[in-house]
Amino acid sequence: MAGASDEPSVPPCELLEWDSEHFGLAIARVTPGALTVEGPEAIDAWCRDRGVRCLYLCADAADAETTRLAAAHGFRVVDVRLIARRSYEGLLELSTGPELEAREATETDLAFARDLAARSHRTSRFYFDGNFPRDRCDALYEEWVERGSRDPDRRLLIGVLDGNPVGYIVLTPLGPDLEGHGELVAIEERHRGKGLGRALSFAEWRAYAARGALIQRGVMSLRSIAIIRLHEQLGFVTDEVQVWHHKWYGGLQTSRADG
Amino acid sequence: MTAPGNQTGTPCELLEWDSQHFGFPIARVLGSSLDCDAAGRVDEWCRANQVRCIYLLADAKDADTSRVAAESGFREVDGRLVIRTALQGLAEPHLGGLAGMEVREAAEAELGQLREIASVSHRGSRFFFDTGFPDARCAALYEAWIDRGFVDPDRTLWVATLDGVPAGYHVIGPAAPDGIRRLELLAVDPNRHGRGIGTALILSTMGALRGEGAEETWTILSPRNLPSIRLHERVGFLIESVQVWHHKWYDGG
Numbered sequence: 001m002a003g004a005s006d007e008p009s010v011p012p013c014e015l016l017e018w019d020s021e022h023f024g025l026a027i028a029r030v031t032p033g034a035l036t037v038e039g040p041e042a043i044d045a046w047c048r049d050r051g052v053r054c055l056y057l058c059a060d061a062a063d064a065e066t067t068r069l070a071a072a073h074g075f076r077v078v079d080v081r082l083i084a085r086r087s088y089e090g091l092l093e094l095s096t097g098p099e100l101e102a103r104e105a106t107e108t109d110l111a112f113a114r115d116l117a118a119r120s121h122r123t124s125r126f127y128f129d130g131n132f133p134r135d136r137c138d139a140l141y142e143e144w145v146e147r148g149s150r151d152p153d154r155r156l157l158i159g160v161l162d163g164n165p166v167g168y169i170v171l172t173p174l175g176p177d178l179e180g181h182g183e184l185v186a187i188e189e190r191h192r193g194k195g196l197g198r199a200l201s202f203a204e205w206r207a208y209a210a211r212g213a214l215i216q217r218g219v220m221s222l223r224s225i226a227i228i229r230l231h232e233q234l235g236f237v238t239d240e241v242q243v244w245h246h247k248w249y250g251g252l253q254t255s256r257a258d259g
Numbered sequence: 260m261t262a263p264g265n266q267t268g269t270p271c272e273l274l275e276w277d278s279q280h281f282g283f284p285i286a287r288v289l290g291s292s293l294d295c296d297a298a299g300r301v302d303e304w305c306r307a308n309q310v311r312c313i314y315l316l317a318d319a320k321d322a323d324t325s326r327v328a329a330e331s332g333f334r335e336v337d338g339r340l341v342i343r344t345a346l347q348g349l350a351e352p353h354l355g356g357l358a359g360m361e362v363r364e365a366a367e368a369e370l371g372q373l374r375e376i377a378s379v380s381h382r383g384s385r386f387f388f389d390t391g392f393p394d395a396r397c398a399a400l401y402e403a404w405i406d407r408g409f410v411d412p413d414r415t416l417w418v419a420t421l422d423g424v425p426a427g428y429h430v431i432g433p434a435a436p437d438g439i440r441r442l443e444l445l446a447v448d449p450n451r452h453g454r455g456i457g458t459a460l461i462l463s464t465m466g467a468l469r470g471e472g473a474e475e476t477w478t479i480l481s482p483r484n485l486p487s488i489r490l491h492e493r494v495g496f497l498i499e500s501v502q503v504w505h506h507k508w509y510d511g512g
Contacts (some may be wrong), residue, residue: 061483064388076325077503080482084492121302128322222338222482223320228498238488 012043015050021145023136025053033059035066040073047249054248061241079125080222083238084164085179085215092202092209094234097195102203105149105156105168113149113156117141120186123223125244131231144184145170157207159187159200166191169204174204180208181217185227198230270300271313280403281396283311286434291317291502292324298331305509312391312508319501333505337385341489342496343477346469349462349495357421357455364427364462365418370409372425373418377401380446383483385504404430404444415467419447426451429464440468442478445487457490465494 012030019027028050030043035057047055057075059066067077105113118138121127126137148156148170159167167187174180182204187196205216218231269287277285286308288301293315305313315333317324325335365373380388380396386397405428408416413433419426427447434440442464447456468476477499480487 007262062383062485064383064483068388068390071334075330080319080338080501082488123320128325130322201434222340222501225498225501232492232497237492238485241482241485241488243482 010037011046013046013052013055015052016056022140023054023132026051027054027056028052030055030057033057034063035059035069035073037069040069044073052249054246055245057245059243059245061243067243067245069246070245073247075141075247076129077243078129078246079243079244081244082218082220082222082228082238083240083242084218084220084228084231084238086218086231086234086236088205088214088216090207091205091216091234096200097198100166100196100199100203101160102157102169102200102207103160105158109158109165109168110146110149110157112165113145113158114142115137116168116186117184119189121184123221125221125246128223129246131246131248141184144256147161148184155207157200157203159196159203161191161196166196167200169200171204171207174208174211178212178214179217180205180211180213181216181219183219192226198228201230270297271308271310272349273308273310274314279390280400281312281392285312285314286310288313288315291315291427292321293317293327293333294323294508295327295331302509303333304446310509312389312506315505315507317503317505319503325484325503328505328507331507332512333380333507334389335503336389336506337504338482339502340480340482340498341477341500341502342480342491343475343499344465344491344496345475346465349465349469357400357459359422360419360426360456360457360459361423362417362419365409365416365425367409368417369420369425370405373405373416374402374429376425376428376446376448377405379445379449381444383481385506388483389506391409391506401444408444414443415464417460417464417467419456419463421451421454421456423509425466427460429460431464431468438473439475440471440473445478452486457486458494461490461494 012032013028014019014031016027016029043055046255057070068225077188103179121141126132126140127134145156145168148154153173155171157169157171158165168185169182172181172183182201185197185200187200208216218236220227220231268289272289274287286305301313315328317328318337328363328498334459348384360364378401386392386400387394405416408430415431417429417431429445430443432441432443445457445460465476478491480491
């Protein structure tokens with residue numbers, strides 16, 4: 001067993017309290033975002049010492065060495081994420097799509113938003129992993145959308161068509177970099193394919209522009225083709241590609257039958 | 260034995276070109292999905308045919324196939340983004356600021372220099388990434404692609420030169436049954452990145468296709484190749500589908 005002096009000065013991982021509490025098992029994340037040849041052993045030791053069951057690693061897609069090492073040490077790729085940006089210059093002059101009212105969520109909108117959230121993010125890494133209980137994945141997005149309404153730093157916008165709610169978007173706080181970023185968006189299934197996602201995105205961007213945003217950031221799973229296409233059509237250009245890996249310790253959850 | 264995907268056919272097909280190029284039997288799973296039974300049949304077939312490496316191309320949204328593939332020894336080696344663009348309203352190539360640059364069909368005398376660029380320009384591909392394939396044979400694969408782009412009458416090899424020296428290339432593939440030609444292989448000399456050569460090349464080849472009467476074109480990118488993704492987004496390509504390449508090795512490959 002390694003002595004205290006062999007402990008790395010910077011921990012290789014961090015425990016994720018919210019995720020751990022939500023899923024009911026210890027979850028951590030590799031902090032550097034890259035693996036070295038020596039890294040996996042220290043990471044495994046750190047995780048075993050703390051009873052970690054699932055470990056996330058988010059790495060640069062171009063970092064082939066990290067991806068190779070991750071695969072060789074039991075990580076599995078669960079998502080690839082594009083991060084695209086666009087200046088606000090000329091953005092709000094583009095065609096916004098169909099007429100759609102967007103307003104702040106009220107208490108009565110929350111049931112609609114939670115219900116929609118529970119069924120709208122099924123291609124995310126949590127579902128794709130296959131080892132998180134499906135109902136807890138649903139609940140993750142329900143809670144996320146509700147946080148958009150209750151957190152004073154966030155906003156939850158509801159898209160309204162003919163007086164009925166048809167979708168939502170959660171706005172994150174605008175940081176000192178003046179970069180806007182909507183973190184969760186969904187349109188009701190029966191209204192998809194009509195351009196309402198575009199209309200709701202423009203509502204989001206108008207809200208950020210009113211707060212002084214200069215750049216808009218889109219963070220999209222490669223599995224979300226429609227959202228990526230929307231951003232590409234509007235002149236967003238990809239700045240980063242990240243790969244999410246998950247590794248499970250001590251046997252997997254047995255959630256597959258739940259789904 | 261029953262086959263995955265259908266109950267009558269074989270579960271895989273041998274890939275002659277790949278097998279000959281790398282010097283050992285290589286095959287591909289037929290179809291894009293895999294369940295546990297199918298994975299077993301693939302293994303049986305590969306062992307019976309002495310296959311060393313098997314490819315599987317799966318839909319990126321297919322979580323079940325991803326899980327079964329990982330559990331049965333496949334490793335994810337690359338993504339495959341299919342992107343497409345219309346050719347109407349295409350901008351003219353921006354050659355301003357690049358004095359001495361010319362973009363045209365390649366000449367035979369330029370093949371050697373283009374092969375050199377090819378041998379070092381596709382290191383992010385699934386063949387290099389896999390590490391089971393010898394690097395020299397991976398490099399030779401892309402060199403052969405350059406030759407094929409020049410020799411094959413259905414392909415066109417374009418070159419960008421700076422002061423008469425080849426600085427990049429773009430291979431236009433043959434027409435598919437729907438009549439649409441795919442843009443196949445694009446690279447710029449690593450010492451000359453960041454000068455707009457890639458943009459000039461792609462706008463020139465797209466312009467050539469439009470000159471042939473083509474209304475659209477498409478290509479395939481790896482999510483590892485961020486500069487290429489950005490280049491294609493800037494000239495109007497839109498993502499169409501995403502797949503994932505998995506490789507599995509037998510007998511310690």
